[in-house]
Amino acid sequence: MSSEKSLYERLGGIEGITTIVDDIIDLHFANPGIKARYMPLKENPEHFAEVRKHLIHFLAAGSGGPQTYEGGDMVTVHTGMNISKAEYMDVMDDIMAALDKNNISEDAKKDVLAIAYSLKGQMIGV
Numbered sequence: 001m002s003s004e005k006s007l008y009e010r011l012g013g014i015e016g017i018t019t020i021v022d023d024i025i026d027l028h029f030a031n032p033g034i035k036a037r038y039m040p041l042k043e044n045p046e047h048f049a050e051v052r053k054h055l056i057h058f059l060a061a062g063s064g065g066p067q068t069y070e071g072g073d074m075v076t077v078h079t080g081m082n083i084s085k086a087e088y089m090d091v092m093d094d095i096m097a098a099l100d101k102n103n104i105s106e107d108a109k110k111d112v113l114a115i116a117y118s119l120k121g122q123m124i125g126v
């Protein structure tokens with residue numbers, strides 16, 4: 001471990017993580033490489049709210065927070081989307097940009113990067 005604090009704490013707890021996820025979503029909507037994937041969410045506010053809650057809890061639970069993730073498993077959620085490596089990189093770029101925007105430390109950024117990278121095979125080519 002690069003720090004004594006949990007990753008959840010280093011991301012600012014549930015408040016910090018909520019802001020980070022909202023920033024990631026905003027960046028996705030503005031990212032020409034992937035925005036078409038997310039646009040349908042804008043037409044279904046109830047589903048959007050559910051997905052947003054799932055994203056927040058996914059990052060919170062995955063970083064050591066007390067929340068429970070109630071969304072689908074990563075393979076099931078992304079199956080059939082035919083996600084490319086380029087799209088995966090666009091998502092990773094947005095995640096890193098959101099962490100920068102929120103002044104997240106380098107060690108916490110590396111930990112998030114490692115987790116996100118470990119999930120790669122569950123999104124690409126499923």
Ligand code: HEM
Pocket residue numbers: 034037038041050051054055058070071072073077078081083087088089091116117119120123
């Ligand atoms: C490390 C990378 C990624 C992580 C951790 C991740 C995680 C998630 C999570 C937790 C959800 C919510 C699942 C639910 O509500 O049950 C979700 C939904 C979604 N993901 Fe990803 N994802 C990643 C990469 C991608 C990529 C590369 C794309 C395509 C550009 C993508 C497209 C989507 C879409 C469109 C949804 C909404 C699905 C729906 O409307 O139900 N994701 N993702």
